[in-house]
Amino acid sequence: MTRCTSDTTLPNPLPAARLVADVGGTNARFAWQAGSGQPLTDVRVLACADYPTLQAAMRAYLQGLGRDAPLHAAIAIANPVTGDQVSMTNHHWSFSQTAVQSEFGFATLRVLNDFTALALALPALPADELRQVGGTLARPHAPKALIGAGTGLGVSGLVPDGRGGWLPLQGEGGHVTLPASTPRERLVMDGLTRLYGHASAERAVCGHGLLDTYTLLCQADGVAQPRCTTPAEVTDAALAASDAHAVEALNMFCAFLGSVAGNLALTLGAHGGVFIGGGIVPRLGAWFDASPFRARFEAKGRFTAYLQAMPVWVITSAQSPALLGAARASEVMDYEMTSAGHGYTSELKNAVGGESIVGVAGTLGMTLGSNSAIPVSRTAISAKNKWWLMTTTSAPSASRRAALT
Numbered sequence: 001m002t003r004c005t006s007d008t009t010l011p012n013p014l015p016a017a018r019l020v021a022d023v024g025g026t027n028a029r030f031a032w033q034a035g036s037g038q039p040l041t042d043v044r045v046l047a048c049a050d051y052p053t054l055q056a057a058m059r060a061y062l063q064g065l066g067r068d069a070p071l072h073a074a075i076a077i078a079n080p081v082t083g084d085q086v087s088m089t090n091h092h093w094s095f096s097q098t099a100v101q102s103e104f105g106f107a108t109l110r111v112l113n114d115f116t117a118l119a120l121a122l123p124a125l126p127a128d129e130l131r132q133v134g135g136t137l138a139r140p141h142a143p144k145a146l147i148g149a150g151t152g153l154g155v156s157g158l159v160p161d162g163r164g165g166w167l168p169l170q171g172e173g174g175h176v177t178l179p180a181s182t183p184r185e186r187l188v189m190d191g192l193t194r195l196y197g198h199a200s201a202e203r204a205v206c207g208h209g210l211l212d213t214y215t216l217l218c219q220a221d222g223v224a225q226p227r228c229t230t231p232a233e234v235t236d237a238a239l240a241a242s243d244a245h246a247v248e249a250l251n252m253f254c255a256f257l258g259s260v261a262g263n264l265a266l267t268l269g270a271h272g273g274v275f276i277g278g279g280i281v282p283r284l285g286a287w288f289d290a291s292p293f294r295a296r297f298e299a300k301g302r303f304t305a306y307l308q309a310m311p312v313w314v315i316t317s318a319q320s321p322a323l324l325g326a327a328r329a330s331e332v333m334d335y336e337m338t339s340a341g342h343g344y345t346s347e348l349k350n351a352v353g354g355e356s357i358v359g360v361a362g363t364l365g366m367t368l369g370s371n372s373a374i375p376v377s378r379t380a381i382s383a384k385n386k387w388w389l390m391t392t393t394s395a396p397s398a399s400r401r402a403a404l405t
Contacts, residue, residue, distance in 0.1 A: 025090025148278025
């Protein structure tokens with residue numbers, strides 16, 4: 001397997017442009033990158049509900065820029081990515097990776113979970129895009145935890161690989177069973193169980209979960225017609241202190257998030273810090289800092305002192321960090337394909353019959369920032385007794401093959 005150490009940069013970056021996307025259950029963010037290591041530009045946010053398919057949204061973005069499809073693409077998506085077919089759990093979009101690649105003529109297409117992509121970006125986030133909420137200093141080379149609420153609840157993290165780099169975690173930690181710590185929380189948990197059968201963390205710690213919590217609290221107190229009918233209305237009413245049930249619901253939301261984040265921090269031993277992303281918490285500002293979050297994060301009995309030292313940061317980046325993470329993952333793929341002795345050599349072309357490429361074999365550390373390495377794991381196949389790239393059956397055009405040589 002090919003690996004770069006933390007002080008190694010990627011040589012011979014591809015000049016070819018790439019399309020980068022961060023697809024959530026509500027919005028899809030797109031950006032253009034002129035080449036490896038270049039800044040992301042032309043960021044656009046498209047409402048998922050306005051387009052019947054992901055491909056339609058991608059075409060709309062490219063048409064808006066007046067550009068043809070680039071050679072490369074990377075998509076971070078709020079969904080498990082376990083095979084070629086991706087069917088979103090928070091939206092109706094469903095697509096085949098190989099079909100998308102063939103439709104747009106991409107030479108490479110990288111599809112990964114959005115919070116895995118966000119985890120890849122953590123070492124590159126500047127200090128002025130992080131707001132600390134309690135704790136002391138992070139330990140270097142210690143695991144980092146990542147959690148964030150939006151349309152759903154994303155969970156990931158980074159763990160040291162023992163060689164100066166990082167390994168991103170892929171999982172669905174947002175669907176763990178949510179514990180209740182007070183009678184009012186138990187009331188909400190019982191209500192969510194009646195509604196959905198399973199009171200997972202995501203059922204309460206997401207946009208719709210905030211609205212469900214508010215509605216259940218109102219019903220329990222005999223409020224026949226709650227004033228708020230959307231998550232945004234609940235948030236606005238809570239921040240303005242104009243609705244007592246909205247204030248209680250948002251406080252409970254933050255308490256639930258603290259409990260789940262504390263569990264994650266204990267599981268990973270996240271002395272490298274806990275990072276909070278997603279679309280909800282960063283918008284709460286100082287209100288979140290004074291919420292029950294930190295107290296519940298630390299409320300772990302005998303391990304309270306263990307957690308008190310762990311710093312928590314809210315990610316405040318104006319631009320989606322998951323876009324950056326997806327771009328970095330794509331850059332590693334490009335590097336393995338094009339660097340001499342590490343990628344898409346003539347021997348590899350013969351092995352795979354000139355087919356187009358979806359994934360890359362091996363684990364490769366990639367420099368992000370001054371001294372940060374991010375390894376990305378990929379699926380490999382065996383061709384002629386060598387581990388190469390997972391391929392599709394669609395061959396790229398002659399011009400695109402020439403661009404890869």
